[in-house]
Amino acid sequence: MIVALVALMLAMVGTGYAAVNLPKKSVGTAQLKGKAVTNAKIKNGTITGKKLKLKTIGTVPNATHAAVADLANSIPPSAVHVVGAPGEPGFQSGTTNFGTLSGIANTPGASFLKDRDNIVHLEGIVKKGAGGPIPGTLFQLPPGFRPPSGTIVVVEVPEEQQLLIVGSNVVVPGADLSGLVIAQGAEENVILTGLSFFAGS
Numbered sequence: 747m748i749v750a751l752v753a754l755m756l757a758m759v760g761t762g763y764a765a766v767n768l769p770k771k772s773v774g775t776a777q778l779k780g781k782a783v784t785n786a787k788i789k790n791g792t793i794t795g796k797k798l799k800l801k802t803i804g805t806v807p808n809a810t811h812a813a814v815a816d817l818a819n820s821i822p823p824s825a826v827h828v829v830g831a832p833g834e835p836g837f838q839s840g841t842t843n844f845g846t847l848s849g850i851a852n853t854p855g856a857s858f859l860k861d862r863d864n865i866v867h868l869e870g871i872v873k874k875g876a877g878g879p880i881p882g883t884l885f886q887l888p889p890g891f892r893p894p895s896g897t898i899v900v901v902e903v904p905e906e907q908q909l910l911i912v913g914s915n916v917v918v919p920g921a922d923l924s925g926l927v928i929a930q931g932a933e934e935n936v937i938l939t940g941l942s943f944f945a946g947s
Contacts, residue, residue, distance in 0.1 A: 829856035829870070829885045838883040838926075840875025844935060856884065856938060858891060866891050866945045868938040874929045880921060884936065887925040889914060894946030898923075901941055907931030909938075914947035 827834050830843070843855040856870035866887070874882050893899045893913035901909045910928040917923065929936045 823862055824860040826857050826859045826869075827888075827891075829858075835885045835888060837872075837885055838875070839878030839881055841884045842873050842875070844871040844873055854939065858887065860891055860945055864945050865942050868927075868941040870938045872936050872938065873934050874936050880923070880926065880928060882929045884927045884929055884938075887911070887927060889925070889947065891945055892925045892947045893943055897946070899943045901943075903929070903931075903941070904937050907933055907936060909936065909941065911941075911943055 829835055830837050837856075844853045846852055853871040854869055856868075856872050858866055858868050860866050872884055874884060876882070893911055895914045896916060897913045898916060899911040899913075901911065903909050908930045910926070910930065912923045912926045912928070914924045
């Protein structure tokens with residue numbers, strides 16, 4: 747009887763030992779039941795980034811927005827385009843820069859640029875000309891710096907004048923107005939500084 751009890755105890759101890767000391771890599775995915783490993787059974791710090799195998803991870807929505815913002819901020823504004831300079835749009839209908847103000851200081855010449863938000867900003871003070879096929883035409887904006895196609899931006903400027911800034915593909919009988927900047931009003935001096943619009947064509 748005693749021998750039988752000792753043999754039984756040894757068998758139980760042996761079984762317990764085997765359960766605790768399994769050979770390495772003997773338990774894998776096939777031996778685990780679904781949901782057998784819970785949070786409570788995982789010791790803190792035992793699973794690290796190095797132990798995780800990730801095949802594909804999508805971009806988190808906020809990270810996507812951040813990437814777009816970074817891209818937008820990385821696009822520099824265009825260079826300043828000076829009207830009348832070599833390789834730049836020229837004045838039309840006899841228009842010139844205003845020049846010196848009462849012999850005191852030079853006023854800024856006509857120029858334009860496009861910022862990161864696709865907004866075109868005008869600068870300068872000019873004297874509009876009365877010649878040419880369309881009197882009051884100051885200059886012509888190149889493609890990419892014009893209002894949306896088929897539209898005309900009308901801006902009120904000082905001295906009771908209006909400035910027409912024309913988008914691409916605007917044609918009237920006998921004339922293509924695309925990209926033209928036209929001043930209307932009796933006053934010949936036109937202030938462009940502070941005027942801006944969305945570049946759509």
